[in-house]
Amino acid sequence: MAPIKVHGSAYSTATMRVIAALNEKGLDFDLVPVDMRTGEHKKEPFISLNPFGQVPAFEDGDLKLFESRAITNYIAKQYANQGTDLVYTDPKEQAIESLWAEVEAHHFDPAGSKLNWELAVKPRMFGSETDQAVVEENEAKLAKVLDVYEKRLSESKYLGGDRFTLADLHHLPTAEYLLLTSVKKLFDARPRVSAWLADITARPAWAQVIALRNQALGQSN
């Protein structure tokens, strides 16, 4: 049994974010499935791991964590000397990377997650109707975020600096789902954003996340 356990769902964006970081580091782990459709994440034993009832929860030996972005930061720092280097250590370089990681969390993700919910989760998983007003409002918000990214990526190869870091990785799950929806047009309209997404979604560590997700989605159909 691997010392690292991820309690979650291979098709949840926050779980995928954590698995992407583990794969970049080449770390072995056990995925302990949490069935969100039956509400397992809102009951014991899961809520003893995360009192907010959200996947994923994470264990590494006796360390227990939740909040996907805290977990990826832990993985990057605890396993600094193996696999892909996902953070900077110089405080100024780290500050720039951290700034763009905050932009993901506070600008990209709120709009992106609402669009993913309306355009993918509601119609495909629950057979319920998309709210077009919510879609329009959040497409406008996301477009503004992507304009900022287009400019940033004209100055820097990756969002966080000259190499791939957590600031990029954190975008992968939601972006991957949005590329399968009408929101793809917002990415396609911006050449630098498109090239950046093509680059980061082509990473072998990410292909493994998608394979695991597709397997889980196949099982759930």
Place this chain on the structure above:
Amino acid sequence: MAPIKVHGSAYSTATMRVIAALNEKGLDFDLVPVDMRTGEHKKEPFISLNPFGQVPAFEDGDLKLFESRAITNYIAKQYANQGTDLVYTDPKEQAIESLWAEVEAHHFDPAGSKLNWELAVKPRMFGSETDQAVVEENEAKLAKVLDVYEKRLSESKYLGGDRFTLADLHHLPTAEYLLLTSVKKLFDARPRVSAWLADITARPAWAQVIALRNQALGQSN
């Protein structure tokens, strides 16, 4: 002129968060006022510092940052050897601190900021009416967050560990405003949360933030 510049407003919660970290480190800085009532934060020259048009923006020599939590992390790490130690360096201790900092950003702040907007900003600054449905919804959300904190604070003196860190500090501005509203009852009903808030709001570095805020509010009346 100090090498550190904070472009913002002394009564904005995000600006107060950054100034609290600077004060804990005993760092000198210039506060460059941005008048949000006239929309200065949505125009040049400010939007060259933060393309999202939100205060604060930050400069330390030639380093330019925005996003208050990225800025406080930079201050804590770049000035690690002076003033209050605001972070952990051991990856496991840091992970726990980072987890609770994420909880502030993704659970406490969304509910707390909406309550602050409805109960303090709207009636006091704009003379507009509080939306009671929004208040009820977010009081229920905040109550759940504070229940988690009450349990956490029975196991640990501070949220992030055995000493005051950024995980606590980030709560200060919104909590301080909420203590002046009817939301105070949610804090008062939880003895460990109340004691924690009494402790962290009594810090001399925080008293300086409040003095600066009160001066700014006085000038704006």
